[in-house]
Amino acid sequence: MKYAVGVDIGGTKIQFALVDEQGRIARGDVVATEAARGAEGVMQTVVEGIDRVIGDGCARIEGIGIGSAGQIDFRTGEVSFAVDTLPGWTGTPIKQIVERRFGLPAYVDNDVNAAAVAEKCFGAGRQLDHFVCLALGTGIGGAIVESGRLLRGASGGAGELGHVSVDFNGPRCSCGNYGCVELYASGPGIARLARETLAAQGTAAEAGLGAKEVLADWSGGAAYAALVMDRVIRALASAVAGIIHAFNPQAVIIGGGVSGAGDAFFAALAKEAAARTSPSMRGDCRIVPAGVGANAGVIGAAAQVWHYGPDAAASRVAL
Numbered sequence: 111m112k113y114a115v116g117v118d119i120g121g122t123k124i125q126f127a128l129v130d131e132q133g134r135i136a137r138g139d140v141v142a143t144e145a146a147r148g149a150e151g152v153m154q155t156v157v158e159g160i161d162r163v164i165g166d167g168c169a170r171i172e173g174i175g176i177g178s179a180g181q182i183d184f185r186t187g188e189v190s191f192a193v194d195t196l197p198g199w200t201g202t203p204i205k206q207i208v209e210r211r212f213g214l215p216a217y218v219d220n221d222v223n224a225a226a227v228a229e230k231c232f233g234a235g236r237q238l239d240h241f242v243c244l245a246l247g248t249g250i251g252g253a254i255v256e257s258g259r260l261l262r263g264a265s266g267g268a269g270e271l272g273h274v275s276v277d278f279n280g281p282r283c284s285c286g287n288y289g290c291v292e293l294y295a296s297g298p299g300i301a302r303l304a305r306e307t308l309a310a311q312g313t314a315a316e317a318g319l320g321a322k323e324v325l326a327d328w329s330g331g332a333a334y335a336a337l338v339m340d341r342v343i344r345a346l347a348s349a350v351a352g353i354i355h356a357f358n359p360q361a362v363i364i365g366g367g368v369s370g371a372g373d374a375f376f377a378a379l380a381k382e383a384a385a386r387t388s389p390s391m392r393g394d395c396r397i398v399p400a401g402v403g404a405n406a407g408v409i410g411a412a413a414q415v416w417h418y419g420p421d422a423a424a425s426r427v428a429l
């Protein structure tokens with residue numbers, strides 16, 4: 111059995127795993143990023159984690175795949191841009207450091223692009239050549255697969271779909287634009303809408319009210335949560351309709367914590383998105399939950415090794 115090391119680098123935690131060709135995790139662990147230590151400290155944690163996963167060296171390891179938060183130049187494996195959750199991360203030559211240290215080929219991409227590789231290999235994108243992934247979490251990340259390949263753009267930044275604006279009069283976003291979809295349909299976005307909705311009803315939100323609680327209240331039939339989720343779904347459907355018109359995908363695959371809202375969420379989203387999409391395009395596109403689950407980031411990171419590596423020609427589709 112062949113293996114690859116997968117590493118998923120986020121602002122709060124870093125996940126490591128030894129992954130086989132079927133996308134199964136043989137072993138692995140999760141550690142705190144401790145991003146305040148800066149890029150050097152984080153890279154030290156990355157190198158130590160890879161060492162742990164490689165272990166006694168008995169497994170046949172073909173390479174190391176890394177998915178990282180931020181904008182990554184896939185060609186060079188450097189961080190083009192990272193926000194303040196990873197201070198000093200911009201400019202870090204991840205690929206070079208890892209290849210020199212371990213003498214194995216390394217592939218480095220944005221974490222949502224890596225998750226899209228996992229969906230293509232093992233999940234909801236398996237039979238598809240044209241699909242878009244949205245990851246609803248602290249922000250909203252995106253990845254676009256067109257004719258079996260990830261769309262990267264001029265500097266590796268393509269697919270930042272959380273910054274598609276759904277209201278040009280909306281609140282200001284960190285990117286500079288107004289009313290970006292991640293202000294409404296991310297975890298913090300849902301919490302903000304809940305506070306606003308309760309305030310308009312003259313009720314103070316309970317401390318610690320977050321997206322998870324709102325989704326649970328929605329399932330439980332709470333009136334305020336229905337108002338909140340109506341706005342969330344309309345905002346997300348508006349962005350999804352724009353994405354369908356732009357890329358004519360076979361599917362929009364939605365993952366991340368917020369997508370755990372279940373069948374009612376997907377049914378309402380599909381109905382609203384269809385109402386906002388030209389009849390000629392809507393029939394081609396399904397809106398489906400991600401198939402790989404909570405470990406998609408680290409599994410996709412590892413899967414890059416086979417999909418870009420020397421065995422890529424023999425693999426199902428080279429992304």
Ligand SMILES: [Zn+2]
Pocket residue numbers: 272273274283284285286287290
């Ligand atoms: Zn934005």
